[in-house]
Amino acid sequence: MIWVIGNKGMLGRELSDHLSEAGLSFIGTDREVDILSSAALEERAAEIHPAWIVNCSAYTAVDKAEEEEEAARSLNRDGVAHIAKLAISRKVPLIHISTDYVFDGSSNTPLHEDAPCAPQTAYGRTKLAGEQELRTIWPNHFIIRTAWLYGRYGKNFVDTMLSLMNSRKEITVVNDQTGSPTWTRVLTGLILTIIKQDKACYGTYHLSGEGSCTWYQFAREIYRMGRERTLVSSDCAVTPCSSEQFPTAAKRPAYSLLSKEKIMHAFAYQPPQWQDSLASYLDSLLEQGAKQ
Ligand SMILES: NC(=O)C1=CN([C@@H]2O[C@H](COP(=O)(O)OP(=O)(O)OC[C@H]3O[C@@H](n4cnc5c(N)ncnc54)[C@H](OP(=O)(O)O)[C@@H]3O)[C@@H](O)[C@H]2O)C=CC1
Numbered sequence: 001m002i003w004v005i006g007n008k009g010m011l012g013r014e015l016s017d018h019l020s021e022a023g024l025s026f027i028g029t030d031r032e033v034d035i036l037s038s039a040a041l042e043e044r045a046a047e048i049h050p051a052w053i054v055n056c057s058a059y060t061a062v063d064k065a066e067e068e069e070e071a072a073r074s075l076n077r078d079g080v081a082h083i084a085k086l087a088i089s090r091k092v093p094l095i096h097i098s099t100d101y102v103f104d105g106s107s108n109t110p111l112h113e114d115a116p117c118a119p120q121t122a123y124g125r126t127k128l129a130g131e132q133e134l135r136t137i138w139p140n141h142f143i144i145r146t147a148w149l150y151g152r153y154g155k156n157f158v159d160t161m162l163s164l165m166n167s168r169k170e171i172t173v174v175n176d177q178t179g180s181p182t183w184t185r186v187l188t189g190l191i192l193t194i195i196k197q198d199k200a201c202y203g204t205y206h207l208s209g210e211g212s213c214t215w216y217q218f219a220r221e222i223y224r225m226g227r228e229r230t231l232v233s234s235d236c237a238v239t240p241c242s243s244e245q246f247p248t249a250a251k252r253p254a255y256s257l258l259s260k261e262k263i264m265h266a267f268a269y270q271p272p273q274w275q276d277s278l279a280s281y282l283d284s285l286l287e288q289g290a291k292q
């Protein structure tokens with residue numbers, strides 16, 4: 001039995017869909033089993049008897065975290081510590097998700113798993129603290145750092161862009177932050193691969209879409225592909241700007257492109273080019289529309 005914690009979030013819902021389609025047995029919980037309560041986690045674990053735990057729960061509001069760092073730390077560090085203690089007490093491998101925002105953005109080459117972390121945001125600091133708790137408490141873990149996640153469920157950049165492009169004549173998007181977008185399906189594919197292969201090669205891994213872009217270049221592709229598919233119904237100028245011209249509470253990394261060498265070697269898992277995943281995602285939006 002696989003226990004998906006945070007099953008009502010963007011990744012948790014996609015993972016639930018993917019596990020169902022693959023015919024794997026799982027149980028999902030969200031806020032009703034509060035990760036801040038060890039007792040609640042223990043009680044539910046005694047009912048579920050998990051063979052795997054996948055933690056998709058987190059505090060993910062990047063800008064809001066700047067003024068709510070304590071709340072973010074509770075979930076992203078203390079909640080992870082509770083789940084890790086539960087996993088060690090039951091001797092269950094734990095898959096945990098982290099972020100490219102643990103890096104400071106000063107690199108200009110793809111970041112390997114052992115690159116130094118120096119988060120510049122409250123969200124990034126609390127996610128790094130969660131990673132550190134997990135490493136200290138329970139070695140049998142997989143920490144998967146991913147980046148710029150989007151998918152069918154939940155608020156994300158692609159859906160925000162489509163909505164803005166349909167309602168405005170012009171949008172400006174930062175062109176000085178480089179990374180790589182990741183479709184939730186690609187990440188859930190890796191999670192299923194790790195569970196199925198069931199290898200003891202625990203540790204930290206990076207996964208994002210292959211290739212790289214800035215948020216502006218990502219937005220340009222969303223617009224081009226969205227127009228082709230009539231998901232964007234009117235003209236909209238997509239204009240590049242600097243981070244200074246688009247001020248946000250949290251200072252995102254200027255460069256957070258993840259190297260995928262380690263995951264490809266360990267699990268023979270090759271993520272698609274980010275443009276191919278974006279096309280598949282937009283196609284899936286069209287199919288859902290047709291179904292409604
Ligand atoms: N989104 C992104 O772009 C990226 C995300 N990640 C990481 O991927 C993982 C999944 O992210 P994503 O799916 O976007 O996250 P979401 O914010 O969509 O989902 C998180 C889920 O956790 C739930 N939750 C909140 N508090 C608790 C609690 N105390 N107990 C149990 N569940 C709780 C949330 O409920 P509620 O909504 O009610 O708060 C929500 O359903 C996270 O670890 C995130 O840091 C990494 C890189 C990029």
Ligand SMILES: Cc1cn([C@H]2C[C@H](O)[C@@H](COP(=O)(O)OP(=O)(O)O[C@H]3O[C@@H](C)C(=O)[C@@H](O)[C@H]3O)O2)c(=O)[nH]c1=O
Nearest residue numbers: 060062099100146147148149157172173174215246252
């Ligand atoms: C909406 C919008 C955003 N932007 C910029 C702001 C920011 O620099 C960048 C992305 O903005 P967003 O707020 O959508 O994305 P953000 O919340 O920063 O996304 C991050 O979420 C967390 C959870 C992660 O772990 C990261 O990997 C990453 O995916 O785009 C524009 O330039 N123009 C716009 O119109």
